[in-house]
Amino acid sequence: MNDELLQVLRRPPRERADAARNRSRVLEAAGRLFAEGGVAALTVDAVAREAGVGKGTVFRRFGDKSGLVSALLDQRERELQEAVVFGAPPLGPGAPPRERARAFFDAYLTYLADHLDLVRLSETASPGARFRIGAYVFWHRHLALLCADRPDPDHLAHVLLGMVAADLNTELLAQDMGWDRIRAGVASAVDRLVDPSYSP
Secondary structure, three states, X not given: OHXXXXXXXXXXXXXXXXXXXXXXXXXXXXXXXXXXXXXXXXXXXXXXXXXXXXHHHHHHHHOOHHHHHHHHHHHHHHHHHHHHHHOOOOOOXXXXXXXXXXXXHHHHHHHHHHHHHHHHHHHHOOOXXXXXXXXHHHHHHHHHHHOOOXXXXXXXXXXXXXXXXXXXXXXXXXXOOOHHHHHHHHHHHHHHHHXXXXXX
C-alpha cells in the first residue's frame, strides 16, 4: 500500500536558490498576515509589501490569492502525508484499516480546525477546486486503499472525505455543533463505513 501512496506523495518542487528564498519570504509573510488578520488580510498587495518583494513576484510564483493559499497550506499537508506513509501506527503503516482511518481523520480534523478559512478558500476557489488539489488526491487514494475490501472503495473514499469538507464544517460550526461533536460523528461514521463488523 505504501508504494501506491508514494506515487502520489507530493514533494516540494526543486527551485533555484533565489526563487526558493523569495518563495519562503512570501509564504512567511502570508503566514504572519493570516495569523494577524485571517483570510481577508491575504491580499497580493499586502503579502508583497510584507515580504519586501514586488507584486509581480507574487503573481508569477503563486498566480492569485487561491494559489497563495494553496502554497501556504502545502507544507502542513505534506507533513501529514509523510506521517501517513512513514509514521508510526495507527496513523502510519502497521495498524488495521479502521484504526488507520480513524487516526487519519483525527489528525486531519486538527489540521482543519487550525486552518479552516484557508482550506475553505482553497477548496472553493473555483468549481470542483477541492477535487483537483493534490492533497485531496492523496487523501482519497489513502482511504480507498484502506477500504479495499469494501464495495466500490473509490466512491466510499469520496463519501468519507465529504465529512471533512471545509464548507460543510464551516456550516456545522455556525450551527453551534462544535469540533468535539464533529469529531465524534466522523469517528462513528468511519467505524461503520470502513469496518461494518465493528461493534463499540
